[in-house]
Amino acid sequence: MIHNTIVTVAEKNPDFRRVLWTGKHLQLVVMTIPPGGEIGDEVHEHADQILTFVSGAGEARVAGEKREIVRSSQIVVPAGTRHNFVNTGQNPLVLYTIYSPPLHADQAVHRTKEEADAAEAAGADKPPTR
16 A cells, blocks of 8 residues: 655655656656746646646646646646646645656656756656556
């Protein structure tokens, strides 16, 4: 059994992206976006994503629509949908997200967005094949 107090785990995460658990069909990841930062404009062709925001303030940009993000906001991003999440506040924007199927390397830790982008570009951030 894997048991987390997910809000506490997410709030204690200092890293841009940290993969907590990877299963055959889904993956649990925590993220911390610094003030003025963003996840980056992207499309996951084959993965659905659910993001739950635990602290901070920001803006969701999904399929051409914009919405304010506050604590307890939850956004669903279907596979193939362009999206970005931007920290518009003065504190970190903290969230946990579930990908289905997994999108990142198991147990991956990327301290910054730049580190995450470099790992993806180098092909070092691929989910395990099952």
